[in-house]
Amino acid sequence: MSAPNNIRAMIVDDEEPARSELRFLLEQHPDICVVCEAGSFQEAVVTIRHCQPHLIFLDIEMPGTNGIALAEKIQENFEPLIVFATAHDEFALKAFELDAVDYLLKPFSAKRIAQCIAKVRNLLAARKQVQVNVALKGEDAAGLKRQKLAVDQGGKTCVLDVKDIIAVRSFEGHVCIVTAEKVYQVSMTLQELQSRLDEEQFFRSHRGFLVNISYVREIIPWFSGTYNLILQGLPDLEIPVSRQQAPKLKKIFSL
Helix, strand or coil: CCCCCCEEEEEECCCHHHHHHHHHHHCCCCCEEEEEEECCHHHHHHHHHHHCCCEEEECCEECCEEHHHHHHHHHHHCCCEEEEEECCCCCHHHHHHCCCCEEEECCCCHHHHHHHHHHHHHHHHHHHHHHHHHHCCHHHHHHHCCCEEEEEECCEEEEEEHHHEEEEEEECCEEEEEECCCEEEECCCHHHHHHHCCCCCEEEEECCEEEEHHHEEEEEECHHHCEEEEECCEEEEEEEECCCCHHHHHHHHCC
């Protein structure tokens, strides 16, 4: 059984030698605990429900389906961090559109695994801090809400007013913060940015979009229970709301 502060990891790969190699490299990090493994899509879906990992290392080419489809399935019901671990580099763009934390190519190296784990630690720490902030009540919680966001821009650090952020978009492997004055391309993932912003103010409408609800001007019904959003400052862009996120949208705006 893992200690409370350990990072619970899962490995999904149809080849046992690949799982064994990755497990060995992960076990060199004392805070990583490999709690479960799976060799197929079907086994992984069932196992995830039982072991509730914080982090999943996911192969792409597996019999019956692939890791991209499995990642989409996972994200419908769970919120683990996803790292693709594969021999195929051609899926990298699609992986980052799914907000993957990292994309590891086989054969794995200890150095590359260490870089990935450092990213994971930062993301989980940021997520935990948000949970602490939300748990606090009254004035203390209000005082902790982040009003500024620092982003790196070519060696300089720009400090943005959070209220000026219209939306955050992940597109073709890049994450951009959109304000009325400028678009900032950042090195953070969409999930990392979501963890740093007030969840009551910023709505994850889709795996590729995070929107400031203060800027929502139109809600357009779309196909199969989905919606599109028009934001103030982005009149020519229709931002999708996935079927999974539609109930939350209805609750926010009392639809």
